[in-house]
Amino acid sequence: MDVKGSDDTRTQETNGGRSSMWGGRFAAGPAAVMERINASIDFDKRLYRQDIAGSKAHCRMLMETGILSRDDGEAILAGLDQVLQEIIDGRFTFSTALEDIHMNVEARLREIIGPAAGRLHTARSRNDQVATDFKLWTRDAVDMLDDRMAAVQAALIAQAEAHADAVMPGFTHLQCAQPVTFGHHMLAYVEMFGRDRGRLRDARARLNECPLGAAALAGTGFPIDRAMTAGLLGFDRPAANSLDAVSDRDFAIEVMAAASLCAVHLSRLAEELVIWTSAQFGFVSLSDRFTTGSSIMPQKRNPDAAELVRAKTGRVIGHLNGLLIVMKGLPLAYSKDMQEDKEPLFETVDTLELCLAAMAGMIADLTVNRERLAAAAGAGFSTATDIADWLVREVGMPFRDAHHATGAIVKLAEDKGVGLEDLSLADLQSVEPRLTADLRLDPAGSAAARTSLGGTAPDRVREACAAARRRFLEGETAP
Numbered sequence: 001m002d003v004k005g006s007d008d009t010r011t012q013e014t015n016g017g018r019s020s021m022w023g024g025r026f027a028a029g030p031a032a033v034m035e036r037i038n039a040s041i042d043f044d045k046r047l048y049r050q051d052i053a054g055s056k057a058h059c060r061m062l063m064e065t066g067i068l069s070r071d072d073g074e075a076i077l078a079g080l081d082q083v084l085q086e087i088i089d090g091r092f093t094f095s096t097a098l099e100d101i102h103m104n105v106e107a108r109l110r111e112i113i114g115p116a117a118g119r120l121h122t123a124r125s126r127n128d129q130v131a132t133d134f135k136l137w138t139r140d141a142v143d144m145l146d147d148r149m150a151a152v153q154a155a156l157i158a159q160a161e162a163h164a165d166a167v168m169p170g171f172t173h174l175q176c177a178q179p180v181t182f183g184h185h186m187l188a189y190v191e192m193f194g195r196d197r198g199r200l201r202d203a204r205a206r207l208n209e210c211p212l213g214a215a216a217l218a219g220t221g222f223p224i225d226r227a228m229t230a231g232l233l234g235f236d237r238p239a240a241n242s243l244d245a246v247s248d249r250d251f252a253i254e255v256m257a258a259a260s261l262c263a264v265h266l267s268r269l270a271e272e273l274v275i276w277t278s279a280q281f282g283f284v285s286l287s288d289r290f291t292t293g294s295s296i297m298p299q300k301r302n303p304d305a306a307e308l309v310r311a312k313t314g315r316v317i318g319h320l321n322g323l324l325i326v327m328k329g330l331p332l333a334y335s336k337d338m339q340e341d342k343e344p345l346f347e348t349v350d351t352l353e354l355c356l357a358a359m360a361g362m363i364a365d366l367t368v369n370r371e372r373l374a375a376a377a378g379a380g381f382s383t384a385t386d387i388a389d390w391l392v393r394e395v396g397m398p399f400r401d402a403h404h405a406t407g408a409i410v411k412l413a414e415d416k417g418v419g420l421e422d423l424s425l426a427d428l429q430s431v432e433p434r435l436t437a438d439l440r441l442d443p444a445g446s447a448a449a450r451t452s453l454g455g456t457a458p459d460r461v462r463e464a465c466a467a468a469r470r471r472f473l474e475g476e477t478a479p
């Protein structure tokens, strides 16, 4: 395609080829490819609600401060309501020549109410406008994601309550380590998602300062009331520095960082589901609603949703990297580079929302194979630490010596090809004569003995479930 700017590649849509919004000093319109690279309307139309809310707040403030007449102000407010309704009804025609959501809305406002529409942009720039719109959108997204994370926590807590005493292998290095309970394992993830929600809460508090009134970069000579617009839009206060207000995209990056960490948590849980649903483990089954079959292997039940949750983490982390790289070289204040902030955040929020919903469904529907878990819990000499602990407690051995003696017992069992619980008292005493028949080795007892704060004993898990409900689902502020 020839893109050298011959006349037929220039657009003719607005004002004889010039943008009516900024074309005063231009003799010709942009090349078609310029329009393509410049326009953001295809994605930033998603900000229409925030854009119109921001414009209405700005208009009210201009009226209150006497910068705008009552009549013009009322006409603008009514016109903006009409534009909003047209967009909601799908009757609005978005134009690429008008670049972005801000100019699309304003151009339509002008068609509806006439030249008074041009007064709305007094004491404002698209730079403070877009920063405001995007913060408002991000704030809503944070609140939505918080709800979705709470739903995952609710599903995990319900499984934890149902299986507080289901003993299973606990792993380190994916090697059998010590018996734990399934409820305890679920509650570990509840804590992770609790921290994810905390990070979103922190980001929300920090982002809630209003850029409006920073204008292009330097503020304005009009007697505006920034506290008023901030208040009308639910911000805690106006942003303090006009240069920073239009250049700051920390809020998007912070939310993407919090989203990335949440995606990592989801991915780890997804990975466990993939492992646990394999025939070799068989710890849990996913429901028909969250699995697929194979067109060639009739026996297959594939954990596709879990695999996709695991994979989509890559996108979320990629978008975080992408925006960090967009921002890192930008001098103050606004640069058009910053228009590239929206797609990554939109896609991050959409992806995380989808993954959270899929995970909540998978966990809620999960069937736990308690027999299989119990059988596996004793494998891999998982009660070895209990022998060492017994020697410390009952014989008064230093733990390091007890550990050494137990190692020899494990070796003996290994050589005989049996589990620790299958060794006779004579076998045990051949290694350490002070061992007695009082030593009981069973995975359930092992888990039940771990009653320390935050430990895996079923009673502790039941208490922790109740506490998690209070902390995360019933509004008690998390510590």
Ligand code: ARG
Pocket: 040, 044, 099, 100, 126, 127, 130, 334, 336, 338, 339, 340
């Ligand atoms: N569409 C632009 C963006 O998303 C709006 C701000 C444009 N400002 C400007 N000076 N060109 O960043």
